[in-house]
Amino acid sequence: MTISIRSVGKTFGRYPALNSVSLEIADGELLALLGPSGSGKTTLLRVIAGLEFPDSGQVLYGEQDMTFAGAAQRRVGFVFQQYALFRHMTVAKNVAFGLDVRKGAAKPSKAEIASRVDELLRLVELGELGKRYPAQLSGGQRQRVALARALAVNPSVLLLDEPFGALDATVRKSLRKELRRIHDATGVTTIFVTHDQEEALELADRVAILNQGAIEQVGTPQEIHDNPVGAFVAGFVGESNRLEGEVRGGRFRLNDVEFAAPGIADGRAAAFVRPHELVLSPRGEGTFPLIANHIAPQGAVARIDGVTPGGLRLEAAFARQSVADIQPGAKLDLLVGRAYVFPQ
Amino acid sequence: MGVTLAILSLIVLIPLSAVALKASEQSWQEFFQAAFNERALTAYRLSFGAALIAAAINGVFGLLTAWALVRYQFPLKSLVNGIIDLPFALPTAVAGIALATLYAPNGWIGALLAPAGLKVAYTPLGVVVALTFIGLPFVVRTLEPVMRDLAADVEEAAASLGATRLDTILRVILPALAPAWMTGFALAFARAVGEYGSVIFIAGNMPYKSEIAPLLIIIELEQYDYAGAATIAVVMLSVSFLMLFVINAIQAWARRLAA
Numbered sequence: 001m002t003i004s005i006r007s008v009g010k011t012f013g014r015y016p017a018l019n020s021v022s023l024e025i026a027d028g029e030l031l032a033l034l035g036p037s038g039s040g041k042t043t044l045l046r047v048i049a050g051l052e053f054p055d056s057g058q059v060l061y062g063e064q065d066m067t068f069a070g071a072a073q074r075r076v077g078f079v080f081q082q083y084a085l086f087r088h089m090t091v092a093k094n095v096a097f098g099l100d101v102r103k104g105a106a107k108p109s110k111a112e113i114a115s116r117v118d119e120l121l122r123l124v125e126l127g128e129l130g131k132r133y134p135a136q137l138s139g140g141q142r143q144r145v146a147l148a149r150a151l152a153v154n155p156s157v158l159l160l161d162e163p164f165g166a167l168d169a170t171v172r173k174s175l176r177k178e179l180r181r182i183h184d185a186t187g188v189t190t191i192f193v194t195h196d197q198e199e200a201l202e203l204a205d206r207v208a209i210l211n212q213g214a215i216e217q218v219g220t221p222q223e224i225h226d227n228p229v230g231a232f233v234a235g236f237v238g239e240s241n242r243l244e245g246e247v248r249g250g251r252f253r254l255n256d257v258e259f260a261a262p263g264i265a266d267g268r269a270a271a272f273v274r275p276h277e278l279v280l281s282p283r284g285e286g287t288f289p290l291i292a293n294h295i296a297p298q299g300a301v302a303r304i305d306g307v308t309p310g311g312l313r314l315e316a317a318f319a320r321q322s323v324a325d326i327q328p329g330a331k332l333d334l335l336v337g338r339a340y341v342f343p344q
Numbered sequence: 345m346g347v348t349l350a351i352l353s354l355i356v357l358i359p360l361s362a363v364a365l366k367a368s369e370q371s372w373q374e375f376f377q378a379a380f381n382e383r384a385l386t387a388y389r390l391s392f393g394a395a396l397i398a399a400a401i402n403g404v405f406g407l408l409t410a411w412a413l414v415r416y417q418f419p420l421k422s423l424v425n426g427i428i429d430l431p432f433a434l435p436t437a438v439a440g441i442a443l444a445t446l447y448a449p450n451g452w453i454g455a456l457l458a459p460a461g462l463k464v465a466y467t468p469l470g471v472v473v474a475l476t477f478i479g480l481p482f483v484v485r486t487l488e489p490v491m492r493d494l495a496a497d498v499e500e501a502a503a504s505l506g507a508t509r510l511d512t513i514l515r516v517i518l519p520a521l522a523p524a525w526m527t528g529f530a531l532a533f534a535r536a537v538g539e540y541g542s543v544i545f546i547a548g549n550m551p552y553k554s555e556i557a558p559l560l561i562i563i564e565l566e567q568y569d570y571a572g573a574a575t576i577a578v579v580m581l582s583v584s585f586l587m588l589f590v591i592n593a594i595q596a597w598a599r600r601l602a603a
Contacts, residue, residue, distance in 0.1 A: 051500050071504040078504040084497040088519045098505035101515070146501075153505055 001061055001156040001189050002027045003048060008057035010043055017043040019213040020057065025157075025191060030183050032200035033193045035210035036236070041193045042161055044210065048191060049159050050074045061156060074157075077150030077188075081162040083142045085134040091145050092117050092130035098153035120148040123182060140171040144178070151186065158183075160192035164199065176203050197237050201225065209233050231342040234272040241278075241314050243271040244344075252341050255310035256288045259336040264343055272340040275303065275317035281335040290314060290332045295323070306332070360581065366574035378575040383551055384560060387576075390468055391557040392583060395536035398475035402532045406483025407525065413484070414491040428485070431478045436541030443474055444546040466548030471556060474542045479532030486528035487521060494520055523598045530591040537584050 003025040010018040018040045025031050033041040046052035048059060050071040059067045066074050086094050093100075095117045099108055108116070121127050124144040134142055143163060150158060163179070164172040180203055183190050194200050200207045201221040208218045209232070217229045228234035235242055245254025247269045252261040254271070261269065281287050290306040297303075302323050304316045316334065326332065367375065378384070412418075413425060431439065447454045447464040454465055464470050494517065502512040518525075540558040548554045557580055564573035 049504065051504070071500070072506040075506075076504055078501065080497045080501060082495060082497060084495065084501040086498065086502075086516055086520070088522075097502070097507070097515075101502075101505065101507040101511045149501075149505070 003157060003189065003191075004058075004060040005044070005048065006058040006060070008044070008047060008054045008059065010040075010047060010052065010054045016213050018047070018054070021210075021213070021215055022057075023208055023215060023218065025189060028187050028189055030180070030190045030203065030205045031192075032204035032207045033191065033210060034197055034200040034207050034237075035195065037195060038212075039210040040213040041195075041210045043213075045159055045161055045191060045193045048157070049076045049078050051078070075153060075155050077153060077155030077158045079143070079146045079150050079158070079160040079163050081165045083134070083139075083146045083166075085142055085145055085149075087134055089133075090130065091121070091126065091132050091134070091137070094134070094145055095120055095130075095148045095152050097149060116152060117148075120152055123151070123185065124148045124178070138171075139167050140175055143167065143175060147179075147182065151182075151188070155188060158188045158190040160190070162193055162195070164194075164196075172199070179203065201237070209236065211236070228272070228340055231270050231272070231344070234340040234342070238274060239315070240272040240274050240340075243273065243312075243339075245269060245271060247341065247343070252339065255312045256308045257312060257336065258288070259286060259339060261339070261341040264341050268344045269341050270344055271342075273314075273336055274338070275315045276301075277337040277339065278314065278316035279335045279337045280318060280322060281333055283333045287333045287335050290316065290334050292326055292328055292330050292332060295326060295328060302326075304332070363574050363577050363581070366570060367578045370571045370575070374571070375575055378569075378572040379579050383555070384557070384576055384579075386552050387555050387557040387560045388579065388583070390471060390554065391537055391580070392587075394468060394471040394475050394556075395533050395539075397472050398479050398536045399529050399533035401472075401476050402479045402483045403525065403529045406480055406528060406532070407487060407521070409480070410484045410487040410491055414488060428481050430481075432481050436478065436539065437545065439477060440474060440542035440545030443477060443542065444470070447473060447546065465546050466550075466554065468547075468554050470546040470548065471543055471554060474546045475536035475539055478539055478542055479536050482531035482535060483525070483528035486524050486531065490521055490524040523595050526591060526595050526598065530588055530595075533591075534584060534588060537580065 005021060005023040007020045007022055008018055009020050021044060033044060035041045043052060047054050050069055053068055058065060061074060096113050099113045121130055124147055126141060126144050164175055176199060206218060206220055207224050209216045211232050217224060217233045225238050243254045245252055247261050247264045248266050250262055252259055252269060252271050288308055290308055292304050292306045294305040295302055297320060300320055301317050302320050307313050444465050445451050447470060449458050457464060464473055498516060499512055502516045543556055544559055547556060549559055557576060561573045561576050
């Protein structure tokens with residue numbers, strides 16, 4: 001199911017949560033809504049789900065206007081951060097709930113429901129646990145139950161609100177892979193909300209970055225990471241050194257650091273330099289010195305915290321062997337390889 | 345553990361066994377005569393019957409009241425919240441006199457009901473009214489924290505899965521509340537069975553008609569028939585214990601489902 005969000009606005013009291021947001025989600029896509037807390041990402045998800053209704057704009061499922069249809073009419077599968085399982089029902093009953101509450105001819109037979117529940121529990125790898133109660137499961141298992149329950153109704157779209165937010169790091173990692181596998185197996189259009197950029201970049205086909213109720217950028221993880229369109233995305237996604245300086249005659253300057261900023265008008269500007277874009281280079285045109293303070297090896301990379309003679313703190317990342325003999329206090333000559341510069 | 349048991353014994357078990365001991369001073373025949381004469385039987389029926397009806401009424405309205413307090417904002421909410429607890433704090437005699445005055449045939453409410461042929465004060469119906477009054481806070485206050493705990497997202501989950509509002513209430517909300525609800529019911533019932541102060545003013549206290557069992561105990565005491573009073577006490581104790589035991593068993597069973 002393709003989903004179109006057209007100029008959707010929503011305010012809570014006097015606080016605007018969504019500000020004319022437009023977004024197209026392709027059929028079968030896995031899309032992440034990424035943003036800091038209060039950016040409106042959960043509100044957007046709930047508007048898509050029909051758990052919240054917009055003040056303005058439209059929500060389309062395929063060609064159909066669903067702006068004011070309830071969640072049940074939209075046939076969404078919704079997975080909540082806190083699982084929201086029915087505590088007094090077994091795992092199997094939880095999963096069957098969406099089929100069980102159907103009325104008349106739409107309700108499958110007992111045997112059909114049982115086999116569907118079985119199939120779903122196997123899909124989320126909980127085949128043996130149908131008779132347990134939610135309280136007897138771990139957090140990760142509960143979220144799998146919630147996922148199976150949402151999938152039971154053959155949803156037109158699967159919506160997940162911070163689905164891994166309440167889980168510890170290792171479980172989160174494995175469930176992430178699981179979600180990707182389930183998405184690929186079912187092909188259902190999936191939208192999930194997260195504030196964890198690693199999760200969004202690793203899992204999603206496309207990522208929409210939200211900030212203060214507006215979408216800053218939509219793109220593949222690579223586009224978002226390598227070509228941020230604004231200062232917010234450049235600073236929010238990936239690691240970077242943020243430099244507040246000045247552009248004059250196409251060159252950015254702050255303190256001892258200077259590099260080309262083609263096409264940027266003269267005036268105040270913010271530059272974002274990823275740690276690995278600080279390049280070791282023989283002293284010469286455009287280089288500046290950095291005195292290493294702290295060296296932290298991380299796999300194939302060594303991260304160096306340093307400070308320029310002018311007092312600018314920078315973080316750089318190099319291949320391990322290229323800085324093998326560097327000790328704290330050593331002076332490195334660096335060049336800015338690539339920077340994202342945005343006028344302020 | 346030892347301390348708890350010691351205190352429990354001092355405060356609860358020893359006085360209760362003293363009651364049983366007192367009752368056992370009679371012969372079997374005397375015991376049966378004191379326990380199951382016509383007047384005593386009517387009193388038990390009224391005490392337990394009215395308590396059961398009152399607890400049932402409180403079960404329904406306490407549920408609605410708790411729901412309104414947890415889920416809705418309305419003017420003077422904190423005032424209403426305070427009023428709920430009044431039956432806890434008010435001397436029961438005050439409540440009894442107030443209710444009797446209101447529901448008497450010439451009282452504010454009684455005068456309205458009289459043309460319809462409804463007599464409340466000085467009838468068994470009056471007993472039910474008084475017992476309902478004192479039992480309400482038990483249901484409301486036991487349900488409230490559980491309702492607050494029942495996250496709104498569970499309802500949203502049910503709705504997103506296609507459940508109607510009625511389905512959601514019957515299959516999701518009420519089953520989740522059931523254990524607490526039964527606790528509240530049991531507490532309200534237990535309190536109502538033992539209630540004395542507020543009832544005697546509104547009941548009229550006519551033997552064979554509107555006389556409650558606790559009053560019968562007092563009457564026997566006033567006649568220096570201590571064994572007879574203890575006998576009725578033992579019967580009430582046994583029945584109450586049995587009923588609370590059954591309710592507890594149901595609850596334990598429900599909790600095992602919910603856990």
